[in-house]
Amino acid sequence: MELQWVKKPKCNECGQVIIEPYLWCPHCNNLISIQPIKGLQKSEINLKSMWSLNSFLPSFPNIASLVEGNTPIIQIKNISEIKGLNVKLEFRNPTSSFRDRASSLIVSDALSKKYNEIIGASTGSFSISLAAYTSHAALKSTAFIPRNLELSKIEQLKMYSTNIIDTNKNLDEAIKSAKKYALEQKGYFPTPNDNLLTIEGQKTIGLELALQLANIENVIIPRGSGTLILSIFRGFEDAIESGWISKFPKIFAVSLKSSSNSHIAESLEMKAPPLLDHIKKIIMKTKGRELPIDALEMIKDASKVAKNEGLFIEPASASVISAAKKLAPDEIDPKSTVAILTGSGLNALNKFAFQMRNLKKTVWGLSETSTRRFEILNLIAEKNANHGYAIWVSLGKKKTIQSIYHHLDSLNKDGLIEFQEVGNTKKCIITNKGRDMLDKMREIIDLKEI
Ligand SMILES: [Zn+2]
The missing domain is CATH 3.40.50.1100 (Rossmann fold)
Structure with a gap:
């Protein structure tokens, strides 16, 4: 079923009328737009959600809505x-972002056209929004995510059981991959970033x-x-x-x-x-x-x-x-x-945790003990301190020196460090297993703050 436009979209350059919701003209690649719409009068509108403004919106046989819009x-x-x-x-x-207004129309379009998969790429908010609306409409969603996406956003995508494809590229490149995939998989197209809706x-x-x-x-x-x-x-x-x-x-x-x-x-x-x-x-x-x-x-x-x-x-x-x-x-x-x-x-x-170390610990559920183990392992790996006393001094003598020896023993027991006798002192050396662990920890704790 086609969506019904109030006014039909037209290419700004070649004047072609395009019924599909493309943002860019398939003939000349220029921007497509809709001429200004005269809707209801102000006094006739009782604003309850975005859909109270439906005299300005295209209509669909099926609507996916979680009551978006009418924000204070x-x-x-x-x-x-x-x-x-x-x-x-x-x-x-x-879903805590303005993208829900777009998702409501896009998922309504996909639903009305009987697609079963929606593909997107964004810095997260749009992917999260689409994921929620596709779940609501009982469709599937696939998100191409760029590198450096906030972990809290990835966790949300997982909750909506989105198929996540980590591109490890910047956003422009992630969008390109999403378009290619959408064409191959015959998923909903145009992708949300290039969609007039x-x-x-x-x-x-x-x-x-x-x-x-x-x-x-x-x-x-x-x-x-x-x-x-x-x-x-x-x-x-x-x-x-x-x-x-x-x-x-x-x-x-x-x-x-x-x-x-x-x-x-x-x-x-x-x-x-x-x-x-x-x-x-x-x-x-x-x-x-x-x-x-x-x-x-x-x-x-x-x-x-x-x-x-x-x-x-x-x-x-x-x-x-x-x-x-x-x-x-x-x-x-x-x-x-x-x-x-x-x-x-x-x-x-x-x-925010980039700035606030304690918040990061709370967010990622890191106890003080595991953070301290990480700090010690890091000092040893960076060769900034390699025995108990030097480590204790480097960490500002905050806890007792015995607690440092206790941590060193437990790191050794877990195979993360080895001891080497040099004169009277026990020198600590990080093992390969220790380096792997450190790399994993570095992904969630920013070293610069420690
Ligand atoms: Zn054109």
Whole structure:
């Protein structure tokens, strides 16, 4: 069964009408879009979920919904530089991210067309969202994951019993692998990153902003691959067409400043998003601009927002807070500005743990004893200390020296180290088994912090 569009998608360049939800024209490779839609009047809408906006959405014979959208907007109270800033809490969606709006449409399409597998590649939130919706619709999902994906996201994918393919590549390359697989396996295509339904689902954020706020002058949005900016702009187009607002708010796009910290917020990083040129035009049209933010600054602001406002958001989401602090008060008035908080901090616990060692121990269930064993093994492997006393000194003489000897004996008993008698001292040497163990531990504990 075909989905029914309110207005049929058309290629911006060659003018072909395309019924399938492609974002890129199969004939000339240019962007496909939908002309602004005139939907119901503001007063006719009783916003309960994204589907209350169905006069703007395509329709399907079968719908997969976990009640997404209608996310609240609240104001920043305790951070003085941006007091009064409106924040839209997109992490209040069913799987804690704005991607649920897209997943609901994509899975409805797949369900209506009787596909049994949906294939995606993303930095995690989109894969998690699709996994939840495909489970809800009793379909299968396959996720191509890029390297450096947060372990907490991988664990969630496993919970939804997603078929996980670890590409160990960057996101652009993971997306390419997903497309190839989707064509070979005859899975649902186009893949979510190249799907017009992604834009049409996420545009409901723009429509909701126009419904929920009386006066929006500026919107601050994480750039990422660009789909969120394009989507919110599409929502504003429909809101203007329907007479809900009279002009486009300025769009400020937040990108990741390239630095040694960039990996902390990889979901903001894409080498060359295909949408980049279109995004630039949109930003210019609305008289906004792009702001690059350093990943460490995002983490600090995420902690600040949790501590001062009670909102736990992931570092990539906090980028909009960092940007608002730079823009206010000269370029924006926080009271007439809204920042989109895209994802929950719970999805990125180990990114925060990069900064907070104790949190990491808690998250990964490491007892103090096992961490201490790791620290000792690491000292021996790095040849920083090779006997009991030197190890005790290196670890700051925190526990008794006897406890160090106790750990050394147990490491020796487990075959992780060997002893060599040199004069009066017992020198410790790491074994191959010890090195293997150390490598495994290094995957979950960042050495720099120890
Ligand atoms: Zn075309």
